[in-house]
Every structure is written in structure tokens, then in C-alpha cells.
Amino acid sequence: MSNSPINVQALQDQLNSLAKREGISQWDLGASRSSSASVQVDRGEPKQLKASQRSSITVRVWNQQGLVGITSTSDLSDSGLEKALMGAHQASAFGNPDDVPGFSPLAKADVPELDRPMKESQGIQVLLEQLLDAEKDLLGRHPAINTLPYNALNEGSSERIYLNSDGALRQAQRTQATVYLMARAEENGRKPRSGGAVRLALGSRELDLSGCIDEAAERTISHLNYKPIDTGRYLVCFTPEAFLDLIGSFSSMFNARAVLDGVSLSKQDSIGEQLAVPFFNLTDNGLHPAHIGAMPFDGEGTPTRPLPLIGNGELKNFLHSEATARRFGVTPTGHAGMGAKVSVGPDWFEITRAPGTTTDADHLDHTNTSDTFVLVESLNALHAGVKASQGAFSLPFDGWLVNNGERTSIEAATIAGDIRDVLKSIVQIERTPVVTHEGVCPHIWVDGLAITGDA
Known part of the structure; x- marks a missing residue:
């Protein structure tokens, strides 16, 4: 797979043509693809070198009765798209009439500008040399540190698109790199102790490797006594x-899908309840400058935006997809996945103390x-x-x-x-x-x- 972006206009024209031929008046498509290279090492030797490419396409079709069928594929060729569209059309006959998603009313609204410049990859050989050096450095920080049972250095790029028969056209690309180091220390007659650290960046050249090594060493050594x-x-x-x-483990408290499914601590009328102390604020801020993995829109094409979840201790909002927002009488919040039963999830939590408290x-x-x-x-x-x-x-x-x-x-x-x-x-x-x-x-x-x- 090359890093050149998908031609979304050509893709939309092609799907419009296929849909017209098949008598399909309403459809949408969500796609993502990624390529990555990762390395792991073990005491001075390469443990695993891996390069991968993934793509996933989801096509939804609404039939004349308003029911939805869905097909997933990884084939973006002309024939693959045709099969996906036809398959979704046939599956729509078995759609659930009690839970019908629709197009997001914000699927064509302006999306935020993200300052996330694309970074060049260094290649798997350079990653391997950097991780071997990092391992050697960390092993030398204390006589008791004898292995790094978990370590990884990876870089990659990803792309997300969303388009529909109503003219919505979304596309975003990003690059991301990660390093993870966990050291294990053991002294005679004592239990093994461990400590780890992780760093993220837009590209592997920007990774704070020395900071990651320092933190992993400090944490590990601090647990010896x-x-x-x-x-x-x-x-x-x-x-x-x-x-x-x-708080992330209990994010279903803020998840409208979980509320409707009865698997949340919150109820439909919980907005306004005092959940926390009055000086506690929680925002889901997928646009935060430090959020390396930020995307300007969700799986339904809804723009990403900061969403206050708890303000001065009170529950302010739920995370919504198009379908849950319609049920609650609000607008979608930009937290949806893509599917027949659309998932909802948080992006990036920002917890602050309420000002002036x-x-x-x-x-x-x-x-x-x-x-x-x-x-x-x-x-x-x-x-x-x-x-x-x-x-x-x-x-x-x-x-x-x-x-x-x-x-x-x-x-x-x-x-x-x-x-x-x-x-x-x-x-x-x-x-x-x-x-x-x-x-x-x-x-x-x-x-x-x-x-x-x-x-």
C-alpha cells in the first residue's frame, strides 16, 4: 500500500454510479487503512520485526423500506466495491426495524483544522538500531535490571474516509510513532519488580527516547526496596x-449507547446530576494539541469537538452517535464508530480543576x-x-x-x-x-x- 491518499471523489462517483444502476438511493461508506513497522528486541538481539498493512471498508445501504444492511470488506477495487454494495443491499432485507441509523446531520458541516504535519518514516532497520541502543542504556541503569520483557518501537500512517449518497466527503491522514519500554529487575531473595514508560509522537524522529528510558529506569529502581x-x-x-x-474504565457513565442498552450507571434523565465534587471538570477533548492520534471527524462524518462531560461536578453531556442523539433530541457529538448498530466511545479525556475553586x-x-x-x-x-x-x-x-x-x-x-x-x-x-x-x-x-x- 502506498501512502498516497485514496481518491475519494473518484470513489464517490463510482459508488453513485453503482447505486443508480442497482436502484439504491441511500448509502454511505466508511473506510480506514494503515501501514506500520514495529520492532521488539531481547537482550541485544532482534526479537520481532514486523511490517503490516491493513484496510477495512464498511458499506451501508438503506432499502426502500428504510431498513439498513451492512457489509465489511478490505477490497477497494471496482469489483470489491460492487460486491460490498450489492451485499449490503441484500442484507438490508434483514435489517432491524427497531434500531435504524441515519446520516449524521453534521456529516457535511465544516471540520476543524488540525495541526498534525505528516512525518516521514525512518524504516525498520533504523527503528531496530534505536531500540537496541535504548535497551542497552536501560539495562545499564542498575545491576538488578536484567531484562526488558516488554518493549516495542513502531511507526506508521493511517487514513480515514467517510462519504455518503447525500454528498458528504471526508478524508484525513495522520502519522504516529510509539515507544514502550518495561524493565524487570531482580535481586537475590527478593521478588522481581518492574516499571515501564511510553512515549508518542507524530513521527519516530520526534520520539523522546531518552525521557522514556529515564522514566522506565526510575520507576523500576524505585520499586526495589x-x-x-x-x-x-x-x-x-x-x-x-x-x-x-x-475513569476510562467507567466511561460507559457518559456513553449514550450504553445508557440506552441499560449497561451504564447513568440513565436517560441523569443529565444535571451531581456526579463528583464541585471542583471537578472532565472534558472529552479529541482536538487537544497533545492528542497525537486526533482525527477531525468520527465514523459517521460528524466533526470532532471538545465536549464537557462533567462541569463543576455535574453531568453535562453524553457521548452520542447520530442514532443516540436522535433518541435524546440532541445533536451528534462526534464519537461514533461505523456499523449497523453504531458504537460510541470517548477520544481523549482532559481532567481539570474548576477555575477559582x-x-x-x-x-x-x-x-x-x-x-x-x-x-x-x-x-x-x-x-x-x-x-x-x-x-x-x-x-x-x-x-x-x-x-x-x-x-x-x-x-x-x-x-x-x-x-x-x-x-x-x-x-x-x-x-x-x-x-x-x-x-x-x-x-x-x-x-x-x-x-x-x-x-
Whole structure:
């Protein structure tokens, strides 16, 4: 696959011609394709070198009765498109009359300008040499660091298009690169400890490799001197990554599709409810300058835009597709996938402290406080330990017990609670936002969380 963009105008003309011939008056198409190169290493040797190309096309057709049929394919040739259109037309006879998607009313609205210049790839050989150097550097940071069980360096490009029989025509391309390093350290008579870091950039030349190495080394070494923790309730400070993982695991609270399907903590009339403390703000901001993977429109062609989800602690909006927005009597928000039953999902969470607010715990600062607290670095087993529709979580975590500024790594422990209680038990949101690879968030303090030590 070349990196030259798909000729969407020719594609639309071709589909219009095919649809006219088959008597199809309403159709749309969503397509994505990507190419990537990735490398992994193991103690100075290449472990895996992989190049891949993927493409996926989804065609939907509305028949005379208004029912929708859908076909997916990876064949963008003339014959492939013809088969997809015909297949979707035939499938429309079996469409679900109770859940019929339509065109987004914003599919032809102006899309935002994104400042995401395309970057040239370096090639798999250069990636391999860079990762081997990074591994050597990280292994040399401490005698106990003896392997990097998980590591990867990749670069690639991707493209998304959306077009429909009503004249909508969308196209976007981007490049992206990622490096991930996780070190494992082991000392005699002690349990293995590990720590990792990740960096993203528009291209592999822009990746902060040295920063990634430093962070992975620092995290790993800081966990070597570990001790058990007593079971109890603690003042807890979540790192930005950990809190974003936690709130992301419960994103069905803001998902209109999940609300309609009855698998969300929220109900249709929940807008306006107090979900969190009054100084907590949460926005889904897919256009944030730090969001490397930003796209200007979603799977239905709706423009991407910042969407306030929680403002001053109140639930402000749900994430919507065209179909859910129609059910709620609002406009689509730009968070839809493409399908017969359209999925809805968040882009990029940005958590901030409401401007001008003060708290009784403003003295709390994870870098300088005399209070005893648990600093949660990362949450594990999110797929198994979260019951999103019930609000409950019980998760193993990595972190430290901090006493008078002195950190002691926690040997093994589990943190548990209910997300609704967590959001209402926040005592401090630090004022400095931190950009991570998955969103923007300050350090967040929650009081009275239950921690079970494995002592």
C-alpha cells in the first residue's frame, strides 16, 4: 500500500454510479487503512520485526423500506466495491426495524483544522538500531535490571474516509510513532519488580527516547526496596495515568449507547446530576494539541469537538452517535464508530480543576507534603477487576506508601471501591495538569479508599 491518499471523489462517483444502476438511493461508506513497522528486541538481539498493512471498508445501504444492511470488506477495487454494495443491499432485507441509523446531520458541516504535519518514516532497520541502543542504556541503569520483557518501537500512517449518497466527503491522514519500554529487575531473595514508560509522537524522529528510558529506569529502581502494607483505609493520590485508566474504565457513565442498552450507571434523565465534587471538570477533548492520534471527524462524518462531560461536578453531556442523539433530541457529538448498530466511545479525556475553586486540602502536593498517603502509580487487571455497569472495582496496583516525604514501594496490594464514591470523595485536584499518552490530568487525591495488603 502506498501512502498516497485514496481518491475519494473518484470513489464517490463510482459508488453513485453503482447505486443508480442497482436502484439504491441511500448509502454511505466508511473506510480506514494503515501501514506500520514495529520492532521488539531481547537482550541485544532482534526479537520481532514486523511490517503490516491493513484496510477495512464498511458499506451501508438503506432499502426502500428504510431498513439498513451492512457489509465489511478490505477490497477497494471496482469489483470489491460492487460486491460490498450489492451485499449490503441484500442484507438490508434483514435489517432491524427497531434500531435504524441515519446520516449524521453534521456529516457535511465544516471540520476543524488540525495541526498534525505528516512525518516521514525512518524504516525498520533504523527503528531496530534505536531500540537496541535504548535497551542497552536501560539495562545499564542498575545491576538488578536484567531484562526488558516488554518493549516495542513502531511507526506508521493511517487514513480515514467517510462519504455518503447525500454528498458528504471526508478524508484525513495522520502519522504516529510509539515507544514502550518495561524493565524487570531482580535481586537475590527478593521478588522481581518492574516499571515501564511510553512515549508518542507524530513521527519516530520526534520520539523522546531518552525521557522514556529515564522514566522506565526510575520507576523500576524505585520499586526495589519494597515492603508490605497493612490493610486499611488510606488517603490516596492517583498519578494522572492511573486516574485516567480508572475513569476510562467507567466511561460507559457518559456513553449514550450504553445508557440506552441499560449497561451504564447513568440513565436517560441523569443529565444535571451531581456526579463528583464541585471542583471537578472532565472534558472529552479529541482536538487537544497533545492528542497525537486526533482525527477531525468520527465514523459517521460528524466533526470532532471538545465536549464537557462533567462541569463543576455535574453531568453535562453524553457521548452520542447520530442514532443516540436522535433518541435524546440532541445533536451528534462526534464519537461514533461505523456499523449497523453504531458504537460510541470517548477520544481523549482532559481532567481539570474548576477555575477559582479552593479546598480544605489545598496543602496536599504529591512532591511535598508531610501527610502519610498511598501514591498509586498504575492500576492492573482493569479488564477483570472493573464492573462498569455496577460501579465497583477491585484492582491490584503498583505504588508507594509515602510517609513524611519518604517513599516505600508497596510489595503487593489491591485497591477497591465504587467510582461514584471516589468522584465524591476527591479532596484535592492539583493545579498542574500532566500530559500523558492517554489524556491530560493532574494528580488527584481521594480520601478513605480501601487497600488490602497481601502481607
